[in-house]
Amino acid sequence: MKISGWGLFPQIESKKLLLKPKLSWKGNFIAKGNLRSYGDSALAEKHIDMLDFNAFISFDQTKGTLIAQSGVLLSDIIDVITPKGWFLHVVPGTKYITLGGAIAADIHGKNHHKDGCFSNFIESFTLVLPDNQEVLCSTQENAELFYATCGGMGLTGIIKNVTIQLKKISSININQITHKTENLLETFKIFEQESEKTYSVAWIDCLQKGKNIGRSLIMTGEFCNDEQMDVLSRKKMNIPFNFPSFIINSWTLKVFNYLYYNKVRSKKTSQKVYFDTFFFPLDSINNWNKIYGKNGFFQFQFILPKSKSYEGMLHILNSISRENTGSFLAVLKLYGKSNNNLLSFPMEGYSLALDFKRSKKNIILVEALTDYVITQGGRVYLAKDSLLTRNQFDRSYSNAELFRSIRSKYNFNKNLNSIQSIRLGL
Amino acid sequence: MSQEKWALVLGANSDIAKSCAKNFASNKFNICLASRDIDNCIATASDIEIRYEVKVSVVKFDATDLSSHTEFFNSLDFFPDVTLVSFGVLYNQIDLEKNFQLRKEMVDVNLLGVINSVESLLPILLKRDKGSLVLMGSAAGDRGKRSNYIYGSTKAAIETYYEGVDHRLHNTGIRIILIKPGFVETKMTLGMDLPLVITASPHEVAKKVYNAVQKEKKVVYVRSIWRLIMLLIRLTPRFIFNKTSL
Numbered sequence: 001m002k003i004s005g006w007g008l009f010p011q012i013e014s015k016k017l018l019l020k021p022k023l024s025w026k027g028n029f030i031a032k033g034n035l036r037s038y039g040d041s042a043l044a045e046k047h048i049d050m051l052d053f054n055a056f057i058s059f060d061q062t063k064g065t066l067i068a069q070s071g072v073l074l075s076d077i078i079d080v081i082t083p084k085g086w087f088l089h090v091v092p093g094t095k096y097i098t099l100g101g102a103i104a105a106d107i108h109g110k111n112h113h114k115d116g117c118f119s120n121f122i123e124s125f126t127l128v129l130p131d132n133q134e135v136l137c138s139t140q141e142n143a144e145l146f147y148a149t150c151g152g153m154g155l156t157g158i159i160k161n162v163t164i165q166l167k168k169i170s171s172i173n174i175n176q177i178t179h180k181t182e183n184l185l186e187t188f189k190i191f192e193q194e195s196e197k198t199y200s201v202a203w204i205d206c207l208q209k210g211k212n213i214g215r216s217l218i219m220t221g222e223f224c225n226d227e228q229m230d231v232l233s234r235k236k237m238n239i240p241f242n243f244p245s246f247i248i249n250s251w252t253l254k255v256f257n258y259l260y261y262n263k264v265r266s267k268k269t270s271q272k273v274y275f276d277t278f279f280f281p282l283d284s285i286n287n288w289n290k291i292y293g294k295n296g297f298f299q300f301q302f303i304l305p306k307s308k309s310y311e312g313m314l315h316i317l318n319s320i321s322r323e324n325t326g327s328f329l330a331v332l333k334l335y336g337k338s339n340n341n342l343l344s345f346p347m348e349g350y351s352l353a354l355d356f357k358r359s360k361k362n363i364i365l366v367e368a369l370t371d372y373v374i375t376q377g378g379r380v381y382l383a384k385d386s387l388l389t390r391n392q393f394d395r396s397y398s399n400a401e402l403f404r405s406i407r408s409k410y411n412f413n414k415n416l417n418s419i420q421s422i423r424l425g426l
Numbered sequence: 427m428s429q430e431k432w433a434l435v436l437g438a439n440s441d442i443a444k445s446c447a448k449n450f451a452s453n454k455f456n457i458c459l460a461s462r463d464i465d466n467c468i469a470t471a472s473d474i475e476i477r478y479e480v481k482v483s484v485v486k487f488d489a490t491d492l493s494s495h496t497e498f499f500n501s502l503d504f505f506p507d508v509t510l511v512s513f514g515v516l517y518n519q520i521d522l523e524k525n526f527q528l529r530k531e532m533v534d535v536n537l538l539g540v541i542n543s544v545e546s547l548l549p550i551l552l553k554r555d556k557g558s559l560v561l562m563g564s565a566a567g568d569r570g571k572r573s574n575y576i577y578g579s580t581k582a583a584i585e586t587y588y589e590g591v592d593h594r595l596h597n598t599g600i601r602i603i604l605i606k607p608g609f610v611e612t613k614m615t616l617g618m619d620l621p622l623v624i625t626a627s628p629h630e631v632a633k634k635v636y637n638a639v640q641k642e643k644k645v646v647y648v649r650s651i652w653r654l655i656m657l658l659i660r661l662t663p664r665f666i667f668n669k670t671s672l
Contacts, residue, residue, distance in 0.1 A: 018616065055473035080477055 003047070006289050007038040007386065008242075008296030009358055010419065015046045019053060019158065025130050030418040031154050033098035034073060037105060038299045039386025040419035041153050048158060050100050056080065057161060064166035070100030070125070070159040075283075083231050086166040087223075087275070089121040093331075095280050100159040105383035106151030106344040110199040110221070110279070113336040117344060119150035121165045127157035130411045134160065148406045151344035153382055155421050156412055171224035172231060174199070174278040177270045180261075184214020184317065188310055191334045191350075194220050199278070205257045206330035206354065207250070209321050213314065216332065217264055221278055234276055238286040245293025248357050250324050257326075282329075292357050298386055300366045301353035303335060304378040309350040312376050316352065316369055323365055327354040342399040342406075345381045353384070363387065382420065390425040400426075434458045434506035436487055436543060437513020439466050441612035442562075445632035446510055451478035453636060458504065460487035461513075489513045489539030490531075495546035508639055509547060510560045511540055522576045529576060536580035541587055548591075548600075555599040558639045561588050563604045565647070568656040571672045585645075592644065603638045604645045607631050608652040624649055 004011035017029055029046035050071035057067040064086050066077065074088060075095040081087065092107040101107075103125065107118045124138035127145055137146040148156045179194075181187045187202055194200055197220040204216045282288055289297070304312040313332070320326055331353040338347040345351075356362040370380055370392055379396035380388055394400045404426060407413040413426070433450040435443050438459035447457050451474045459467040464486050471482040487498055514536050517528045544559060551557035566574050567581030588604045595602055609615065609625040626648045638646045647653045659672070 016616065018613070055469055056476035057469070057472060059476045076477070 003032065003035060003043060004296070005039050005042060005386070006036050007298045007358070008289060008292070008294070009298070009386065010040055010043065012043050012045075012419070014044060017046050017048045019048050019128075022132055023048065023128065023158070025132075025415045027415065028417040028422075029415060030421075031070075031100060031104075031158050033071065033101035033104075034096055036094055036097045036101065037383045039384065040423070041105075041383060041385075042101075043419045044417060050098055053160070054098075059084075061086075064168060065123070065163065066166055067161060067163045068099055070098060070103070070162055072099050073097065074099065074102065079231070081166055082169075082172060082275075083229060085169055085229065087169045089115055089165070089167045090118040091279050093280065094283050095276075096283060099162050099164070100154075103150055103159055103162065104152060104154040105381075106339075106341050107383070108335070108346050110201045110333065112346055113195055113200070113334045114198050116336060117150070117339055117341070117346060119339065119341055119344070121167075122150065123163040123165055125149070125162040126160045128160060129157050130414070130416075144406060145410075147341050148343075148403060150339075151341040151382075152403070153343065153420065154418065155407060155416055155426055156410070157416070169223050171226045171228050172275050173224040173226060173228055173272050174221040174275055175224050175270065176219055176221045176273045176278055177268065178264055179218040179220075179268055180264050180266070181214075181216045181218065183212060184216075184310065184314055187214050187216040187218065187332065188350075190218050191332075194218070195334060198222050200334060202332040203260065204317070204330040204332050204352070205261045206317060206320055206326045207254050207257050213317050213321065215261065217261065219278075221273075223275075224272060226272075232274060232276070234274075234284055236284055236286055239288055239290040242290045242294040243292070245295055245357065248292055248328075250326070253326050253328060256328055292355070296358045297355055298358055298362075298366070299353055299355050299384040300369065301351060301381040301384045302370070302373040302378050303345060303347055303351035303381070304349050304373065304376055305347060306349040308376040308378065312373070312378065313350065313352060315372065319365065319369060320354070323361070325356065325362055325365065327356060330354050342403045343382065343397055345379065345383075347379075349378070351381070353381075385420065388424065390423065393424045430456055430481075430504075431507045432456045432458060432504040433508040433510065434460060434502070435510045435512060436460050437489065437511070438470065438484075439463050440512055440514075441628040442607065442610060442631050443510065443512040444470055445628035446512065446635050448474060448477070449629075449632035449636050450508065451480045451482070454478075454480060455508065456481040456483075456504070458483045458485060458502070458506070460485050460498075462486070462488050489543065490534045492538060492542045495543050499543075499547045499550055505550075505554060506547070506557060508558045508560065510635065511543060512560075512562055513539060514562055516577055519572070519574050519576060532577065533580060536577075537583050540584055544587075544591065551600045552598065557600050558642075559591075559600070559602040560635055560639065561602065561604050563588065563606045563645070565606050565608050565652050565656050567606075569660050569667075571659075571667075571670075573672060588645075601639075601642050603635075603643055605631070605635055605638065606645065606647045606652065608647060608649050610648070624651055624655070 003014050028044045030044040031050050032042040032047040033050050053069045053071035055069045059066050061084050090109045102118045126134045127137050179190045199221040202216040202218040333351050335346045374396045433455040435447050438461040451457050461467050467484045471484050474482045522528050563585050564581035566578035592602050609620045631648050634648045
C-alpha cells in the first residue's frame with residue numbers, strides 16, 4: 001500500500017508486516033501509527049500497522065492510571081477518561097495520534113514550560129527487541145532503553161503496552177484568555193509575564209513587515225473548576241480532496257492572517273471554551289492537510305535557546321516576510337527545561353512552527369533557516385522534519401552518537417530503519 | 427428501566443468478530459465473547475469494557491465439539507438478543523487439495539459447526555419467540571471456481587441452510603441474516619493482493635452487520651457492488667467461465 005506522512009510527501013509503497021504471532025526482522029521496517037508525523041519518520045519499505053494494536057488493557061479510575069496498547073489513539077483515550085474526570089497531562093495540537101507515536105516523538109503541548117514532555121507521565125512500557133523478546137522499560141528498569149525510546153522516533157524497538165499516569169480534572173472547560181500584541185517584543189513580554197499559566201501558545205501573523213513583525217494572539221488557559229463534565233461532540237468539516245495548489249498563495253495567506261488577527265477586537269479578552277476547541281482547533285477539519293494541494297507541504301518547527309530566542313525569531317520572521325512566503329498558522333511557544341531523553345526536541349527557550357507549501361523556493365529557504373537555527377544553538381523537531389541532513393542533525397542533537405551506539409548495541413540498526421533514520425545516518 | 431440487551435459472538439477472535447463486538451457494545455449491548463482461545467478474548471473483553479462501559483463476559487466455546495453445543499447454550503446466564511455465528515476457517519485451495527485433515531477440519535468448522543450451533547440455539551430463541559441470528563456466508567459460495575471451490579462449497583451449503591432456516595422462522599419473531607463480506611482486509615487475507623474498491627474493512631462489516639440486525643435484512647453483501655459482480659459471474663456461460671482463471 002501507498003503511505004505518506006501528514007505533509008503528503010514523500011509518498012512510498014510500503015508492505016504490511018505482522019506483529020503476531022512473531023515479527024520477522026528482515027529488510028527495513030518501522031512501526032507506523034496514524035501517520036500524523038509530517039515527514040518520513042514512519043515511512044519504510046515495510047511497516048507494522050500499530051493501529052491494529054489498539055486495545056485498552058486497564059483503567060484505574062481512582063488512581064488515574066491507564067494501561068493500553070500503543071496503537072490506541074489519544075482521541076480514544078480522551079473519550080474514555082474525560083467523562084470520568086481524567087485528562088492527559090500532555091496533549092499535542094492534534095488528538096489523532098497514537099500513544100506509541102506520542103512516546104516516539106516525545107511530544108509536548110501548550111504546557112511544556114510547566115509540565116515537560118509526554119514521557120514525563122509514562123510510568124513504563126514494554127518494548128519488543130530484535131530477538132522478539134519483550135522488555136519492560138521505565139526510568140528504573142532498562143533506563144537506557146527508556147531514554148532512547150522516548151523521542152527515539154520508533155528506532156529502538158516496537159513499543160507495545162504503555163502505562164500512563166493521568167491528570168485529574170473537574171471540568172471539561174478551559175478558561176481562556178487571549179492577548180493581542182502589536183509586535184514581537186510585546187509578544188515575548190506577555191509570554192514571560194504569563195509563564196505561570198499552565199497552558200500558553202501564540203499564533204503569529206507571519207506576513208507582517210517592519211514594526212508590526214511578530215504581532216500575535218497569545219492564548220493562555222487553565223482548566224475550570226465548574227464541575228461540568230458533559231462531553232460534547234463537535235461537528236466536523238471535511239476537506240474531501242486535494243485543493244489545487246494555487247489556492248495557497250501570498251494573497252490568500254495575507255487575507256487569512258489579517259482576518260484571524262482582527263477577529264479579536266480588544267487587547268485582552270477572556271472566555272470559557274470547551275477543551276477540544278482549546279487544545280485541538282484543527283481537528284475540527286478532517287484532512288486539512290489537503291488544502292496545500294497534491295504536492296503536499298512541510299512543517300518547519302525549530303527551537304532556540306532562550307538567550308537567542310528574540311533575535312533569532314526576529315531574523316527568521318524577517319527572512320520569511322522578505323521571501324513573501326508564509327504560513328496559515330505560525331505557532332510560537334515557550335518551553336521549559338530539556339529532559340534526559342536522548343533525542344527529545346524541547347530545550348529551555350522558544351519554538352516556532354511554520355507550514356510551507358512544498359516548493360523549491362520554500363525548501364531552499366528552510367534549508368538556510370535550519371543552518372541559522374543550528375548556529376544559534378537550536379534544533380529542528382524530528383516529528384515534523386523531512387529535510388534535515390545528517391550533518392545538521394549531528395550538529396544540533398548532542399546525543400546523536402550515543403543514540404547510534406545504543407542502536408547498534410541492541411542490533412536495532414539492522415532492520416529498524418525509516419527513510420528519516422537513513423537520511424540522518426541513524 | 428430499559429432492559430439489558432446481549433450480543434453473543436461465537437468465534438470471537440477473528441478481526442470481523444472483534445469489530446462486530448465493539449460495534450454492538452458501542453450501541454449499548456452487553457457482549458459475550460465465545461471462543462476456543464479464551465486468553466485472547468480476555469484482552470478484547472477488557473478493551474470493550476473500558477471503551478464502552480458495558481458488561482462483557484468470556485466463555486469457552488468449541489465449534490467442532492458438536493455434542494457440547496446444547497449444553498453450552500443452555501448454560502448461558504443471559505438471553506442472546508443477537509447471536510453472531512462468526513467462526514470459520516479459510517485454508518488455501520492448493521493445501522486443501524493435498525491434505526485430507528485440512529478438508530475435514532474446514533467442513534467440520536464451517537458447515538457442521540455452524541449448522542449444529544444454530545440448531546442447538548434455536549429452541550432457546552423459539553421459546554421466547556425473539557432474537558436475531560447472523561450467519562457469515564461468502565461470495566465464494568455463489569459459484570464454484572477452481573481458486574477456492576472447497577471453501578466455497580462450505581459457504582454455498584451455509585447459504586442453502588440459511589434459506590431453509592429463514593423459511594422455517596417465517597412466522598416467528600426470530601430473524602436470521604446472512605452476511606456476505608466479499609474481500610475484507612483481515613489477518614485471514616493478509617498478503618493477498620486485494621483490489622481496493624471491493625475490499626471492506628472489518629469496521630465496515632461491523633456497521634453493516636449492526637444495520638442488518640436493526641433493519642431485519644435478509645442477505646447482505648457488505649459492499650453492494652459484490653451483488654452485481656457475483657450476478658455476472660453466475661450468469662457467465664460455463665464454456666466461457668471454465669476458460670477463466672477465477
